Amino acid sequence: MMTRIEADKDIVLLVDDSPEALGFLTTALEEAGVTVLVARSGEMALQIADKITPDVVLMDAVMPGLDGFEACRRLKGLPALAHVPVIFMTGLTETEHIVHALEVGGVDYLSKPINVDELRARIRVHLANARTAHSARIALDAAGRHLVAFAEAGELLWSTPQANKLLEQAGYASADHATISSGFVDWRRRHASDGATPGGGFDLEVMGASLLTLSYLGMVGADEFLFRLVAQQEEGQEEALRNRFGLTQRESEVLLWISRGKSNRDIGEILGLSPRTVNKHLEQVYTKLGVENRASAAIKAVQTMQSPFGV
Numbered sequence: 001m002m003t004r005i006e007a008d009k010d011i012v013l014l015v016d017d018s019p020e021a022l023g024f025l026t027t028a029l030e031e032a033g034v035t036v037l038v039a040r041s042g043e044m045a046l047q048i049a050d051k052i053t054p055d056v057v058l059m060d061a062v063m064p065g066l067d068g069f070e071a072c073r074r075l076k077g078l079p080a081l082a083h084v085p086v087i088f089m090t091g092l093t094e095t096e097h098i099v100h101a102l103e104v105g106g107v108d109y110l111s112k113p114i115n116v117d118e119l120r121a122r123i124r125v126h127l128a129n130a131r132t133a134h135s136a137r138i139a140l141d142a143a144g145r146h147l148v149a150f151a152e153a154g155e156l157l158w159s160t161p162q163a164n165k166l167l168e169q170a171g172y173a174s175a176d177h178a179t180i181s182s183g184f185v186d187w188r189r190r191h192a193s194d195g196a197t198p199g200g201g202f203d204l205e206v207m208g209a210s211l212l213t214l215s216y217l218g219m220v221g222a223d224e225f226l227f228r229l230v231a232q233q234e235e236g237q238e239e240a241l242r243n244r245f246g247l248t249q250r251e252s253e254v255l256l257w258i259s260r261g262k263s264n265r266d267i268g269e270i271l272g273l274s275p276r277t278v279n280k281h282l283e284q285v286y287t288k289l290g291v292e293n294r295a296s297a298a299i300k301a302v303q304t305m306q307s308p309f310g311v
Helices: 019-031 042-051 068-076 095-103 116-142 161-169 178-194 232-245 249-259 264-271 275-289 294-306
Strands: 011-015 035-039 056-060 086-090 108-111 147-150 156-159 201-206 209-219 225-231
Touching (some): 042 056, 056 116, 068 086, 086 116, 147 178, 232 249, 249 264, 249 294
């Protein structure tokens, strides 16, 4: 009996310029229970992926026009497709071609002629891995955390919506992360040169003024360096509030925005919380500050942040 790959709704985008290969692989994949979209060129693959997001892409490396390497690079450059695994199918077995496939964003490769059982097994593994990683990122987005992740070479792999807002407020265009990536590369070079275990972080500067700090949190998978992005002023203010009143980090964030006159709805949008959750945090803040309303809480917060000793 044929082993099904995953749920019936899984979509595989199959990209190959050979009609024979397309026919053979389409039949094998459909028998395994997935929906197959077919593209005979890299250009067609981009057009299809722009309309329907596949769960996995099987990419022929050598095609006329836009080859598989460049098609993969463009696919992985689209935010909606960054998490989609691309498995290369190639008759090129030289190491440089395999390395190139991985450098442009591929997660795996299969040598032609394709072994169908091996193909199904690899699709299963990469679908599971992609879902785990994507679910984690969705959870991070929902939590409203200011997080960014870099690849070893310096590429900014992904960032949460809240981090994007903070970067844009500081003057970094969302489409141009060259300065941010350069800061990460310098940070990696410093740790590599002194042999130290990665730690700390690095600052981002605008017109010579240090505005943002990226604090290293750890590795996510084999090649994702995770950082928390914070505005230096906010970091110091939150810390002062936490130390003075014994608040949790989330409570200090809520209080900080209360002190700036934001409503519960505004704070929810900023931090990625529901207004009800913001209100629950605020109730704890009132208790810890010994106040009964937001105005009194805001006054105490401002007084603490203005004090040079945070007391």
